[in-house]
Amino acid sequence: MNQHNPNNLEEFKYNFNRIHSLKLKNFRSYNDLKCSFNGGPVVLLGSNGSGKTNILEALSLLSPGRGLRNASFDQFRNIKGPNEWGIIAEISSEDQLIKISTGVSAGRLRGRDVKMNDKKVTGSIALPSVLSLSWVTPSMDQIFIESPSSRRKFLDRMCSSFNKKHIDSIKNYEKLMKERNKLLQDISFDKTWLETIESRMVTEGILIGLTRIEILKGLNLRLEKDQNPVWPRAFLKIQGIIEEELAYNKIDEVREHYIKTLFDNRRKDSISGRTLEGIHRSDLLVSERNKGVLASQCSTGEQKGLLLGLILTHLDLVAEKSNQYPILLLDEVVAHLDQLRRSSLFDQIINTKAQVFMTGTDANLFSAIEGAAQFFSVGMGRLKEI
Numbered sequence: 001m002n003q004h005n006p007n008n009l010e011e012f013k014y015n016f017n018r019i020h021s022l023k024l025k026n027f028r029s030y031n032d033l034k035c036s037f038n039g040g041p042v043v044l045l046g047s048n049g050s051g052k053t054n055i056l057e058a059l060s061l062l063s064p065g066r067g068l069r070n071a072s073f074d075q076f077r078n079i080k081g082p083n084e085w086g087i088i089a090e091i092s093s094e095d096q097l098i099k100i101s102t103g104v105s106a107g108r109l110r111g112r113d114v115k116m117n118d119k120k121v122t123g124s125i126a127l128p129s130v131l132s133l134s135w136v137t138p139s140m141d142q143i144f145i146e147s148p149s150s151r152r153k154f155l156d157r158m159c160s161s162f163n164k165k166h167i168d169s170i171k172n173y174e175k176l177m178k179e180r181n182k183l184l185q186d187i188s189f190d191k192t193w194l195e196t197i198e199s200r201m202v203t204e205g206i207l208i209g210l211t212r213i214e215i216l217k218g219l220n221l222r223l224e225k226d227q228n229p230v231w232p233r234a235f236l237k238i239q240g241i242i243e244e245e246l247a248y249n250k251i252d253e254v255r256e257h258y259i260k261t262l263f264d265n266r267r268k269d270s271i272s273g274r275t276l277e278g279i280h281r282s283d284l285l286v287s288e289r290n291k292g293v294l295a296s297q298c299s300t301g302e303q304k305g306l307l308l309g310l311i312l313t314h315l316d317l318v319a320e321k322s323n324q325y326p327i328l329l330l331d332e333v334v335a336h337l338d339q340l341r342r343s344s345l346f347d348q349i350i351n352t353k354a355q356v357f358m359t360g361t362d363a364n365l366f367s368a369i370e371g372a373a374q375f376f377s378v379g380m381g382r383l384k385e386i
């Protein structure tokens with residue numbers, strides 16, 4: 001994050017996303033919650049199981065997808081309440097106040113509705129166009145050792161802050177791929193239809209690949225220049241045939257090759273029941289820049305530092321490229337930082353004026369940010385400002 005300088009008007013060029021209020025109806029441990037935020041950093045304090053992560057999860061659902069726990073929609077409703085749940089938030093974006101509502105009404109089996117100023121919208125397109133959100137959660141500690149799919153999702157979420165249509169492209173690609181896999185199971189499949197599907201898959205796949213390459217380039221450049229010694233610096237690389245080809249070849253050539261690969265693989269894919277090659281198999285390789293060691297081989301503390309350093313670099317990059325400063329959700333992050341990293345994080349939060357929501361069980365860890373942040377105690381399905 002950039003250093004704050006009161007004489008520097010540069011900082012005011014950003015459009016800071018802010019969440020001003022939040023209402024939860026029958027969401028997780030909350031029956032009926034209303035709370036307001038003053039636009040500054042927010043600290044949510046409470047004992048284990050008091051409902052802190054549930055609040056961050058509700059906020060994370062103001063972006064497309066299944067939220068920071070990657071939960072299914074039927075898990076969100078309060079188990080003691082009716083078969084529906086809802087979230088309403090007032091946010092500001094580009095100096096406009098916008099009401100976002102999302103939830104599931106009784107009887108609906110799939111997906112969630114998203115409304116903007118009470119008008120129904122397609123969440124995957126409309127949400128990223130007004131709000132950019134990023135988060136770090138305890139389960140992300142595993143990201144460097146988990147399967148490629150979680151790193152790919154992480155990368156694609158970072159991409160969505162730049163290209164508002166990125167998540168929609170992924171959804172389209174996945175839908176087309178499902179259709180292709182289904183067609184390949186049918187002995188008398190319609191060849192022209194399959195060709196059309198493969199061609200559309202390739203179009204979406206190339207768009208996805210190009211955005212991934214662009215964001216990686218931007219992040220690597222920033223990480224290379226970054227002189228902040230507090231966070232270990234990551235070096236990022238995509239392992240994926242399409243992105244590797246896109247980096248060195250003309251788009252038309254990659255397109256032709258991608259189509260040929262899908263064509264050649266039809267038999268193999270039909271036997272395995274899935275599409276074996278493509279943009280959906282790529283992986284994000286992260287290594288520690290100075291040592292050249294893969295993140296999965298780094299110490300636990302180094303991995304946490306790499307991840308947080310990467311997220312903070314991403315926020316700066318989004319601000320630089322899109323003029324929009326994202327909101328950051330940090331679940332239980334502060335407790336795991338040493339004194340130096342903790343004070344560096346607070347300095348960065350205060351300096352950039354980003355709205356950051358943090359959770360913790362121990363108020364003492366946040367003493368350095370007292371006065372600059374809004375503190376709430378969480379418990380019994382309520383938030384009380386302290």
Ligand SMILES: Nc1ncnc2c1ncn2[C@@H]1O[C@H](COP(=O)(O)OP(=O)(O)OP(=O)(O)O)[C@@H](O)[C@H]1O
Binds near residue numbers: 076
């Ligand atoms: N669908 C649900 N309906 C009702 N309660 C739920 C639901 N899902 C989770 N809970 C409960 O919500 C409570 C709060 O969970 P949450 O994860 O927000 O706690 P937390 O304050 O983050 O705790 P910790 O400090 O341990 O991380 C838990 O007791 C959990 O069992």
Ligand SMILES: [Mg+2]
Binds near residue numbers: 052053
């Ligand atoms: Mg929690």
